[in-house]
Amino acid sequence: MPVLRVLSRVAKQTLLAHECGCQPLAVAVRNISFSPRQVTSGSDASFHSVSFSETDHPKVLITGGLGQLGVGLAKMLRRRFGKNNVILSDIRKPPSNVFHSGPFIYADILDYKNLREIVVNNRITWLVHYSALLSAVGEANVALARAVNITGLHNVLDIAAEHGLRLFVPSTIGAFGPTSPRNPTPDLCIQRPRTIYGVSKVHAELMGEYYHHRYGLDFRCLRYPGIISADSQPGGGTTDYAVQIFHDAIKTGRFECNLKPDTRLPMMYIDDCLRATLEVMETPAELLTMRTYNINAMSFTPDELAQEVQKQLPDLHVKYNIDSVRQAIADSWPMNFDDSNARNDWGWKHDYDLPELCQTMLNFIGAETRMAQAN
Numbered sequence: 001m002p003v004l005r006v007l008s009r010v011a012k013q014t015l016l017a018h019e020c021g022c023q024p025l026a027v028a029v030r031n032i033s034f035s036p037r038q039v040t041s042g043s044d045a046s047f048h049s050v051s052f053s054e055t056d057h058p059k060v061l062i063t064g065g066l067g068q069l070g071v072g073l074a075k076m077l078r079r080r081f082g083k084n085n086v087i088l089s090d091i092r093k094p095p096s097n098v099f100h101s102g103p104f105i106y107a108d109i110l111d112y113k114n115l116r117e118i119v120v121n122n123r124i125t126w127l128v129h130y131s132a133l134l135s136a137v138g139e140a141n142v143a144l145a146r147a148v149n150i151t152g153l154h155n156v157l158d159i160a161a162e163h164g165l166r167l168f169v170p171s172t173i174g175a176f177g178p179t180s181p182r183n184p185t186p187d188l189c190i191q192r193p194r195t196i197y198g199v200s201k202v203h204a205e206l207m208g209e210y211y212h213h214r215y216g217l218d219f220r221c222l223r224y225p226g227i228i229s230a231d232s233q234p235g236g237g238t239t240d241y242a243v244q245i246f247h248d249a250i251k252t253g254r255f256e257c258n259l260k261p262d263t264r265l266p267m268m269y270i271d272d273c274l275r276a277t278l279e280v281m282e283t284p285a286e287l288l289t290m291r292t293y294n295i296n297a298m299s300f301t302p303d304e305l306a307q308e309v310q311k312q313l314p315d316l317h318v319k320y321n322i323d324s325v326r327q328a329i330a331d332s333w334p335m336n337f338d339d340s341n342a343r344n345d346w347g348w349k350h351d352y353d354l355p356e357l358c359q360t361m362l363n364f365i366g367a368e369t370r371m372a373q374a375n
């Protein structure tokens with residue numbers, strides 16, 4: 001993030017706050033005196049907000065941390081804040097390398113008391129809420145998606161508000177629908193998604209912003225594009241083809257794509273996505289003119305991706321076998337994402353375009369495959 005620009009904007013905002021006699025937003029966040037859950041349920045837990053000075057390291061909990069994104073995020077945050085200050089959690093059993101790389105704990109986001117106990121006992125100050133069912137698996141199990149993505153979010157919001165946490169919840173390009181402007185899609189426009197995943201993510205955006213305005217919750221949300229990673233598998237989304245093509249290109253030289261060749265979607269390499277997440281979490285609250293931002297890096301079709309991969313692996317053979325559920329979802333999503341507010345407010349800038357993405361993915365998976373063959 002361009003530090004000078006950030007500092008000068010903080011100074012400007014602070015001056016403005018003094019001139020108009022208002023306090024910066026962060027002050028309100030420190031003064032949560034009650035939470036909606038405690039008021040309505042009459043719970044006997046004591047209210048306290050963890051005071052967290054910007055000079056201290058945050059104590060981070062990541063929910064749903066064993067999916068495509070969580071392990072990489074934990075690795076990056078541990079490098080920055082120290083191994084023991086970042087706790088990964090999930091309901092699945094961690095592989096041994098993950099289990100031995102830092103603190104891991106079982107946390108079912110549907111179990112409110114257990115989640116609250118983890119936050120209290122570990123003095124958590126930042127919560128990154130990654131648990132979710134993605135677009136394609138969500139359509140295959142709507143009841144579970146509704147429970148995890150909506151009821152689970154309610155638990156997380158209440159605990160974050162009660163304990164004064166800074167809360168990050170990712171949203172997605174899937175929070176838009178066929179009536180949204182698709183090329184490009186701005187931050188603020190019609191959002192009428194047609195998947196339970198999209199509906200739950202619009203709900204998360206609105207609830208987080210409501211808790212921010214109503215209770216001072218420090219809620220931060222980025223709408224991620226499809227994320228592409230080499231060392232973690234996607235969890236059942238519409239953009240998964242853009243990861244699978246690299247594995248199949250190297251391992252078999254043949255790839256069967258489940259979207260039409262001209263289906264254009266916004267995409268991002270995982271390193272950019274995780275860095276954006278840390279950057280928005282570290283941005284002074286005064287600079288955030290919104291609480292939910294689009295972020296983007298590139299946009300491509302399966303045909304354009306295949307052509308870029310074929311520059312390195314000319315023998316790659318691509319066949320199209322369309323999955324009607326995924327195609328209908330993709331046809332309702334943005335083709336290009338307008339992320340100018342993130343770029344202006346907190347200096348968002350991606351590093352990876354399509355050629356760098358392909359080079360990095362092929363190098364990584366190629367090296368991994370050669371090592372596996374040698375053993």
Ligand SMILES: NC(=O)C1=CN([C@@H]2O[C@H](COP(=O)(O)OP(=O)(O)OC[C@H]3O[C@@H](n4cnc5c(N)ncnc54)[C@H](O)[C@@H]3O)[C@@H](O)[C@H]2O)C=CC1
Pocket residue numbers: 063064065066067068069070089090091092107108109110129130131132133134148152170171172173223224225226227228233234235236237239
């Ligand atoms: N990967 C992508 O392309 C994108 C991801 N996102 C969002 O980022 C977040 C992380 O995504 P991924 O890592 O790709 O998801 P993923 O599907 O790979 O992982 C989700 C994790 O949630 C866990 N989970 C399910 N039910 C749970 C419960 N009851 N309690 C606790 N954990 C539970 C699963 O075990 C899984 O490990 C999600 O909220 C997703 O919507 C947004 C846009 C794009």
Ligand SMILES: CC(=O)[C@H](N)C(=O)O
Pocket residue numbers: 134135136172173174197224225226227236237238239240
């Ligand atoms: C873009 C997403 O949110 C996810 N990868 C999906 O395809 O469901």
